[in-house]
Amino acid sequence: MASENLDSNHNSITYFNRNIWSGMLFGLGFVAFVDETVFHQLLHWHHFYDKTTRSMGLISDGLFHAFSWFATIGGLFMIADLRRRNTFVFKRWWGGSMLAGGAFQFYDGIIQHKIMRIHQIRYVDHVFIYDWVWNIIAVIMIIAGGLLINRTSKEFRKRWEGNRR
Amino acid sequence: MGREQKVMHGHIHPSNNEQMMLMLPFLLLIDLYIFAGVFSNRHHHSWPLHRYFFWCFGVLSAAGAVVGPIANRAHMDFTAHMTGHLLLGMLAPLLIAISAPVTLILRTISVKWSRRLTRVLKSCFFRVASDPVVASLLNVGGLWLLYTTGLYMAMHKSLVLHVLVHLHVFLAGYLFTVSMIYMDPTPHQRSFLYRAVVLVLALGGHGILSKYLYAHPPAGVPSGQAEIGSMIMYYGGDAIDIALITIFCFQWYKAARPRISSTYPQVN
Numbered sequence: 001m002a003s004e005n006l007d008s009n010h011n012s013i014t015y016f017n018r019n020i021w022s023g024m025l026f027g028l029g030f031v032a033f034v035d036e037t038v039f040h041q042l043l044h045w046h047h048f049y050d051k052t053t054r055s056m057g058l059i060s061d062g063l064f065h066a067f068s069w070f071a072t073i074g075g076l077f078m079i080a081d082l083r084r085r086n087t088f089v090f091k092r093w094w095g096g097s098m099l100a101g102g103a104f105q106f107y108d109g110i111i112q113h114k115i116m117r118i119h120q121i122r123y124v125d126h127v128f129i130y131d132w133v134w135n136i137i138a139v140i141m142i143i144a145g146g147l148l149i150n151r152t153s154k155e156f157r158k159r160w161e162g163n164r165r
Numbered sequence: 166m167g168r169e170q171k172v173m174h175g176h177i178h179p180s181n182n183e184q185m186m187l188m189l190p191f192l193l194l195i196d197l198y199i200f201a202g203v204f205s206n207r208h209h210h211s212w213p214l215h216r217y218f219f220w221c222f223g224v225l226s227a228a229g230a231v232v233g234p235i236a237n238r239a240h241m242d243f244t245a246h247m248t249g250h251l252l253l254g255m256l257a258p259l260l261i262a263i264s265a266p267v268t269l270i271l272r273t274i275s276v277k278w279s280r281r282l283t284r285v286l287k288s289c290f291f292r293v294a295s296d297p298v299v300a301s302l303l304n305v306g307g308l309w310l311l312y313t314t315g316l317y318m319a320m321h322k323s324l325v326l327h328v329l330v331h332l333h334v335f336l337a338g339y340l341f342t343v344s345m346i347y348m349d350p351t352p353h354q355r356s357f358l359y360r361a362v363v364l365v366l367a368l369g370g371h372g373i374l375s376k377y378l379y380a381h382p383p384a385g386v387p388s389g390q391a392e393i394g395s396m397i398m399y400y401g402g403d404a405i406d407i408a409l410i411t412i413f414c415f416q417w418y419k420a421a422r423p424r425i426s427s428t429y430p431q432v433n
Contacts, residue, residue, distance in 0.1 A: 048396060049380055058373055059373055062372035062373030065369070066367075066369035067369070069410065070364065073411055074410070076414075077417065077418050081418060081421060084422075084423065
C-alpha cells in the first residue's frame with residue numbers, strides 16, 4: 001500500500017532511501033541500548049569501567065553512547081515522518097536497522113573490546129568463545145541487512161520501470 | 166578518618182533558621198510565576214496549567230540542591246553532591262525551560278517593557294551566548310574544570326566560590342537547554358542538524374567526564390564515593406537526556422511537516 005504511493009510522489013527516491021537512514025539510526029541505537037541494559041545492567045557481564053581502558057576507548061565509548069541515545073529516538077521520529085508521508089517501507093527500514101546494528105556490534109566487538117580494551121564481554125577464562133559468537137552474529141546481521149536493502153531496491157526499480165512503460 | 170574528610174567537615178552547616186531563609190527565594194519565585202500567570206490571564210488566553218507544574222517542580226528541584234538533606238550531605242559526600250548537581254544543572258533547567266518563563270514575562274509586563282526585553286534578547290551578546298557550541302562549552306566545559314582541577318576542593322572552603330559554582334551550574338545548564346530546544350521565543354535560531362551535532366558532542370563530553378571520574382576522583386573524594394557518583398552522573402544524565410532529545414525531535418517533527426506545495430501539483 002505504502003509502496004504504491006511512492007511512485008506518485010515527487011520525492012519518492014529521497015523518502016524511499018530515508019527508510020534506510022531511519023533504520024540505521026534506530027538499529028545502531030537499539031543494539032547499543034540492548035548492550036547497555038542486558039550486558040551491563042541485567043547480566044553484569046560488562047564492567048562500567050575496567051582499569052585496562054585507554055583514553056581513546058573512553059572517548060569513543062562516550063561519543064558512541066551519546067550518538068546511539070540520540071539515534072534511537074531520532075530514528076523513531078523519522079519513522080513517524082515517513083508514515084505521515086505514506087513512504088514507510090518496513091522491509092527497507094529493517095534492512096537498514098540490521099546493517100547498522102551489525103556494524104556497531106562488529107565495531108564494539110573488535111575495536112572497543114579488543115583494541116581499545118574498554119571492557120571484555122565477560123570476565124571468564126574462555127572469553128574468545130564469547131568474542132567469536134559476538135562477532136559472527138554481527139557479520140550475519142550485516143549480510144542480512146545488505147541483502148534486504150538490495151532486494152527492496154530491485155523491487156523499486158521494477159515498479160519504476162513498469163510505470164514508465 | 167582521612168585528612169580530606171576533616172577539611173570538608175570544616176564547612177559550617179546551616180541551622181534550621183538559615184535553611185528557611187535559603188528556601189525563601191525559591192518560594193518567592195514560585196509565587197511570582199503563579200501571580201504572573203493569573204494576572205496576565207485577564208488579557209490573554211489562559212496560561213496552561215501544566216506549565217505551572219513544570220515551573221514549580223523545576224524551582225523545587227533547584228532548591229533541592231541548595232537546601233535540605235541532599236545539600237547538607239553534599240559537603241562531605243560526593244554521591245550526594247552529584248545528585249544535587251543533577252537536580253540543579255540538568256533537571257531544573259529542563260523543567261524550567263518547558264515552563265516557558267520568558268513567554269510569561271513578555272505577556273505579563275507592559276508592551277513598552279516587553280519591547281525593551283525583546284531588544285535585549287536580540288542583542289549580540291545573546292546571539293553568541295545562545296549558540297549551542299558556546300552554551301555547551303560553558304556547560305560541559307565548566308564541569309570538566311570543576312572536577313578535574315582543584316576547584317572542587319576550593320569550592321568547599323570558600324562560601325563565595327560555592328555560591329558562584331552553583332549559580333554557574335544552573336545558568337549554564339539552562340542556557341544549554343534553551344540553546345537546544347525552543348520553548349520560548351528564540352530570536353537567533355539554529356538549524357536542527359547543527360543543534361543535533363552539537364547536542365551529541367556535548368552529551369558525549371558529559372558521558373566521557375563521568376566515566377573519567379570513576380577512575381580519577383576529584384581531589385579529596387574517596388574512590389568508593391567517586392564510583393557511585395560517576396554512575397549517578399552517567400545514568401542520571403542519560404535519563405534526563407531522553408526527555409531533552411525527545412522534545413528536540415518532536416520540534417523537528419512539527420517543523421518538518423509536509424506542506425502542500427504549489428510548484429508541484431499533487432498526483433493522488
